[in-house]
Amino acid sequence: MDTYKVLEIKQSIFEDNDRQAELLREELKKEKTFLLNLMSSPGSGKTTTIVRTIEALKDEMNIGVMEADIDSDVDAHTVSKTGAKVIQLHTGGMCHLDAGMTKQGLEGLGTEGIDFAILENVGNLVCPAEFDTGSSKNAMILSVPEGDDKPLKYPLMFSIVDVVLVNKIDAVANFDFNFDKFREHIKRLNPNIKVIPISAKTGEGIEQWAEWVRTEVKNWNEK
Amino acid sequence: MDTYKVLEIKQSIFEDNDRQAELLREELKKEKTFLLNLMSSPGSGKTTTIVRTIEALKDEMNIGVMEADIDSDVDAHTVSKTGAKVIQLHTGGMCHLDAGMTKQGLEGLGTEGIDFAILENVGNLVCPAEFDTGSSKNAMILSVPEGDDKPLKYPLMFSIVDVVLVNKIDAVANFDFNFDKFREHIKRLNPNIKVIPISAKTGEGIEQWAEWVRTEVKNWNEK
Numbered sequence: 001m002d003t004y005k006v007l008e009i010k011q012s013i014f015e016d017n018d019r020q021a022e023l024l025r026e027e028l029k030k031e032k033t034f035l036l037n038l039m040s041s042p043g044s045g046k047t048t049t050i051v052r053t054i055e056a057l058k059d060e061m062n063i064g065v066m067e068a069d070i071d072s073d074v075d076a077h078t079v080s081k082t083g084a085k086v087i088q089l090h091t092g093g094m095c096h097l098d099a100g101m102t103k104q105g106l107e108g109l110g111t112e113g114i115d116f117a118i119l120e121n122v123g124n125l126v127c128p129a130e131f132d133t134g135s136s137k138n139a140m141i142l143s144v145p146e147g148d149d150k151p152l153k154y155p156l157m158f159s160i161v162d163v164v165l166v167n168k169i170d171a172v173a174n175f176d177f178n179f180d181k182f183r184e185h186i187k188r189l190n191p192n193i194k195v196i197p198i199s200a201k202t203g204e205g206i207e208q209w210a211e212w213v214r215t216e217v218k219n220w221n222e223k
Numbered sequence: 224m225d226t227y228k229v230l231e232i233k234q235s236i237f238e239d240n241d242r243q244a245e246l247l248r249e250e251l252k253k254e255k256t257f258l259l260n261l262m263s264s265p266g267s268g269k270t271t272t273i274v275r276t277i278e279a280l281k282d283e284m285n286i287g288v289m290e291a292d293i294d295s296d297v298d299a300h301t302v303s304k305t306g307a308k309v310i311q312l313h314t315g316g317m318c319h320l321d322a323g324m325t326k327q328g329l330e331g332l333g334t335e336g337i338d339f340a341i342l343e344n345v346g347n348l349v350c351p352a353e354f355d356t357g358s359s360k361n362a363m364i365l366s367v368p369e370g371d372d373k374p375l376k377y378p379l380m381f382s383i384v385d386v387v388l389v390n391k392i393d394a395v396a397n398f399d400f401n402f403d404k405f406r407e408h409i410k411r412l413n414p415n416i417k418v419i420p421i422s423a424k425t426g427e428g429i430e431q432w433a434e435w436v437r438t439e440v441k442n443w444n445e446k
Contacts, residue, residue, distance in 0.1 A: 042376065043366075043373060095318060123349075123376065126350070146265055155294070170397070175394070
């Protein structure tokens, strides 16, 4: 039985997204809910990574997931099997979520008692980077098959994230992905960015990622 | 020495994009230039496929390439090495090209004597699907690592393309990509879609793809 609901998100009525994002962040701070905005290209492994993350952390914290998609329920269906609280958000053709849309999603999910909320943003390296969702931290996944040159092509995305998970490292032998070149590209855009190589398929690197989440959730509740 | 120029594209001033697209298609028809709009996610292999396509067809037709990107020149640099006529288009943050922007690109490229023009659209499965560029045909690349469920998640894109190249089939053993399931998903959205499995890396399937292009270019000049 599927245990998620589906919410058709309305376009935001607010003109000043940055202001709305700040207000949402303050609210989440008071509620002690850490919100992670997770972005990537289609098919880089966001949903599988979320499933792995839930498995690694569900005994320590209450996790809620918002799955944003143009109009399918594939991801909420997958994530709901973990037992975590899940809502599917339909953006109605829109390629991103802003703070107003994220707030609608959080209200639909219900954040009471949620320590760690994950927003799986629409699969896209352009539009989601342009809108502050009100999240506590921004993360992205780049998968090895996409190539090490992506920071050159999507500089805004790589500039605004706090952490980048380099996924599908189990397949690295099949692709020319140069980690040194990649790190060089992104450090130029974003010197403080954290890079964590993972394989959501085999589980490699997931513990290091879970540790990053633990620390950030703890900081969010203490600051 | 790089032999391409870079054009900063302006936002279109036309309200009726569909009308502009039709006008552009008529112009291209008169000029006997077949325009292919090539779309995909970031990192699915558009540029490598274009290089392979040029290699396969350059002795039979004059090819011109427009590389659209937010703001890098990586792809024009790569494609210029083939000897084909290339222009880099910068969209200034925009996640798609419409007909007005494509027309600016074609004017920058110069279509005189060009039989086959390729527009490498911005890497994105959402926004580019929403705008008719004025192209003769629409193609997309889905790479095996992205997964066979993508038609469910980006239905508009799979609905509007004439052909889908399934790239990186050399890596198929590393990923769970079910071709039967994939064909079933897309045929429901788009019964006339043509599916061509390729590997831009090894060259597998490129001849079948080149044959599709030959036929379409011929039809465009005869109709």
